[in-house]
Amino acid sequence: MFRLLVWVILICFSSVAYTQKQTGKELIDSGILKAKLGDFKAAIIDFDKAIQIDSAEAEPWYNRGIVRSEMQDYPGAIRDFSKVIQLRPVYPEPYYNRGLARDYMKDFGGAISDYNKAISLKMNFPEAYHNMGLAKFDLQAYREAEMDFSRALQYNPDFAEALYNRGLSRFNQQNYSGAIQDFNAAIKIDTSQYEYFSSRGAARAAAGNYEDAIYDFSIALEIHPEDLNSWLNKGLANLYLKRYREALTDYDRMLELSPGDPEALCNRGVAHHYLGEKSEACDDWKAASEKGFAKARGFLLKFCE
DSSP states (O other), rough: OEEEEEEEOOOOOSSGGSSSHHHHHHHHHHHHHHHHTHHHHHHHHHHHHHHHHTTOOOHHHHHHHHHHTTTOHHHHHHHHHHHHHOTTOOHHHHHHHHHHHHHHTTTTHHHHHHHHHHHHOSSHHHHHHHHHHHHHEEEEEEEEHHHHHHHHHHHHHTOHHHHHHHHHHHTTOOHHHHHHHHHHHHHHHHHOOOHHHHHHHHHHHHHTTTHHHHHHHHHHHHHOOOOHHHHHHHHHHHHTOOOOOHHHHHHHHHHSSSSOOOHHHHHHHHHHHHTHHHHHHHHHHHHHHTTTTTHHHHHHHHOOO
């Protein structure tokens, strides 16, 4: 399932002290430039030196936290953002980024607490509402997640990721028409994301509109031909439409990309079965059953033994 986490970009906190400590400011500027160029280890060295010059300044701690997050050193990032919060407790960005690091560590409760604090300091913070919604989504609190995505959209109506993720929240509440509306809006803003089409296809299929679902899965696969979910769901939609040869082709392609996938094997077996190809169907169900796929075991017992 597609999930987007949005970073606040590297920023510089204003500081009178650094006008008097040019060496420290130069190190920070150098570290930010190196980070933007992807040389994270060198950036951290610069921020370390700036901290040694003046450990009471928030800026090097903050930027080092950003870089550590980019390096997936989330415990280190949390320590740095906590230091910034100690030094500058009224800035919303450190709470937001600490929440994001906690999110990645699956500390969803801690992340939500940080996002709430960031929002209390900056009400018009759509990224914080959005990421809080993502954390609640991970906790399967889909209605609450939907409300957070809606708040994000109040402040940024063209926030395609918030539209998309609200659509996923609605989908998980079986509100397929609402999900489709959100996916439509997200696609209108950004047509480059295959997940938007794939998810709209899933919602259309769940609502029984298999023709349009196949159209969406096909577009998703034009954008990203290796999207296994789209191959799987396109094949399933073709099965529902009794297009067994087309379904067979979909599962053949999926199994080229993911050899031995038990669900694809099981569904390909169904397509073979309805095409009257018993031997091929039983071979697929046997292979899927050996991988522990219970549904295939049921078909094997019913039709092959």
